[in-house]
Amino acid sequence: MSKKRTVERKTAIKNSIGRIIIFGLFVLAQIVGFIVLLYFLGNKYPPIDIAVRVLSVIVVLGINSRDHSGAFKLIWVIAILVFPVPGLLFYVLNNFSSSKHKIKRRLAKVDLMVFSHLNHNDYLYDAMRKEDPARASNAKYLRNFNFPIYDKTDIKYYPVAYDCYKEQIEDIKKAEKYVYLEYHAIETKEAFEPLHEALKERAAAGVDCRVLYDDVGSFTFISKAFVKLLESEGIKCNAFNPAYPILSLFMNNRDHRKIMVVDGKVGYTGGYNIADEYFNIVNPYGHWKDNGIKLTGPAVQSLTAMFVEMWNFADLKSKDDNMLMFEPMDIEPVPGAGGYCVPYCDSPLDNEPTGENVYLNMINNAQDYCWFMTPYLVLSDELARALQIASKRGVDVRIMTPGIPDKKFTYHVTRSYYNMLVTSGVQIYEYTPGFNHTKTCICDDKCAVVGTINLDFRSLYHHFENAVYMFKTDCIMDIKEDFVTTFDECRNVTEKYSKRPNVIVRFLKSILRLWAPLL
Structure with missing residues (x-):
């Protein structure tokens, strides 16, 4: 690699960091400006404050009636009731923006x-x-x-x-x-x-x-x-x-x-x-x-x-x-x-969680085993319940996560789901050599998915994703062999997380999982 190219890359990195800082400051200034303006108007004109509070209650009732994941509803309800002004601001931007x-x-x-x-x-x-x-x-x-x-x-x-x-x-x-x-x-x-x-x-x-x-x-x-x-x-x-x-x-x-x-x-x-x-x-x-x-x-x-x-x-x-x-x-x-095979993609703009529904169908139809590789484990209530029920009806359910995380906060959230899964019989494996970034599911030697879709809210609800659903294709057993080989490189942490944690740990987990819809 030439010295000129190396200098160009260092310059590009510096420019990118500068761009991130400027971008963040501009957005932060807009958020703070909106919030301060609304609080100022609310304090100076009491009817505006009353209107904001009434609107908060109406919006919360509307959120409760919508066909959304329970975790999404919860975080919006808490945000709007505890912080009415910024909560309403973000909710309106997310759901009623003309640009969106x-x-x-x-x-x-x-x-x-x-x-x-x-x-x-x-x-x-x-x-x-x-x-x-x-x-x-x-x-x-x-x-x-x-x-x-x-x-x-x-x-x-x-x-x-x-x-x-x-x-x-x-x-x-x-x-x-x-x-x-x-x-x-x-x-x-x-x-x-x-x-x-x-x-x-x-x-x-x-x-x-x-x-x-x-x-x-x-x-x-x-x-x-x-x-x-x-x-x-x-x-x-x-x-x-x-x-x-x-x-x-x-x-x-x-x-x-x-x-x-x-x-x-x-x-x-x-x-x-x-x-x-x-x-x-x-x-x-x-x-x-x-x-x-x-x-x-x-x-x-x-x-x-x-x-x-x-x-x-x-x-x-x-x-x-x-x-x-x-x-x-x-x-x-x-x-x-x-x-x-069926190549498919998912969009956060059509209100159809295609990636999640494909995984749900695979879990619900599994008879012998259902194995996942995922870098992040931040589950919706629907996915968590499906995994638990599959395990309780005798399906060998295993999930492989990283042994070394790339995002420590998300890793703590990932581990916060272990106990609720392993107490239902799900086995958890952590990839000891490092970071498992694979997004793959296989069931019963018959069907598999390989693609970009993690078991987290960002992939299932926020991002544009793609994958391939396969049934009895020639590569199915190659995928299974990779699972079996990689399991041998992992540590099985099922027993470690099988005991009910104390009150403090449970409280901390509940705080962590409040942020799940954002991860």
Whole structure:
């Protein structure tokens, strides 16, 4: 790496830190300004204070009647009743902002333009239903939200993220028409270099290369100068939901998806971003455990559609006639590829927790075992109850979490759920070598999910996510083997957390879990 590039990166990091500080100060100033103004008006004009309190009660009653998770209701009710002015302010911004409704309408319009072109292959649902009605119901649920069922798609599972990443780079080198990349975080360091070189070479050859990254996820990684460099090389770049120092709760909704598509024929997804720590080039949290999958065949069309959706949604400057178009292709089936798969995505703007519901269906239909790998365990009441009931009816329920955390506060919240789970028979494993970032579920040697969706509120309710639901695909047993091998590297902490904690610990846990909907 050249000395010039090193200096540029250090400068970019300093600029990013400065941007974060300025951004935070501007937003904080707006929040404080609003609150002070309302308190001042309330003190000077008593009718305003009375109106705020009456409105607080009305809003709380409205929250209680809404079809939301109990944890969400609780935190809003406490915030509004204890701190009426800021509580009401944030609630109104989150639920009644005209800008957020405008954003929802834009996404709905883009979705209609993209997903309406997918062939839904309903005959495959009928075939799957004959094999296993319970597992077919999950595919049917996804089909009802415009995610088709596919067969004859080869899916290769990579238990080591770096192995999957190297295969990605080789496939980029073979691209003839386009390469689409969408990642939450892209770090312009050592891991990115070979991918950058491959993209630059293909772009020079006339291939349409596009990179979509989340602006907050890549806040300290990607500078404007580097984006200009990529664009000068013919690589189109787009930042999702750019962070501006303006008070808006949509800033909380980030693009957490990880997708790469080459020519509509080969696609990748999994848990890792493009940054050094994901491939153990650096080890800030011990060994980083992550995975990925490669899809070859018809199902790649859905991954392509997901990228096109988010590219157009993020590209606010484009008119309808300048949007990136999704054109369905007749992708050649892969002979001998068994099973069925449904690539799907989730949005925080449609009031449908798709990712959570897929997990719930898998847990509820499990007969022998249901295993999870997740970096964070911050459960909704619905998921916690489903896991407990499954264990009580004899299902082997196991959850693997990190041994070394990347966020200590979230780790304390994660551990606060252990006791309620293990007392119902759920087993908890912590990945001793370091940080487990994998987001994977497998049940009964029959079905599995690999993707970006953690068992936490941020993934299930706040972020844009994606994953692949698989039934009897050839890689299912490879996924199980990875679980079994990794369990051997973990410590089983089930017994440690099986005893009822004392009153003080229970009180502290309840305080921690109040913040769960924000994590």
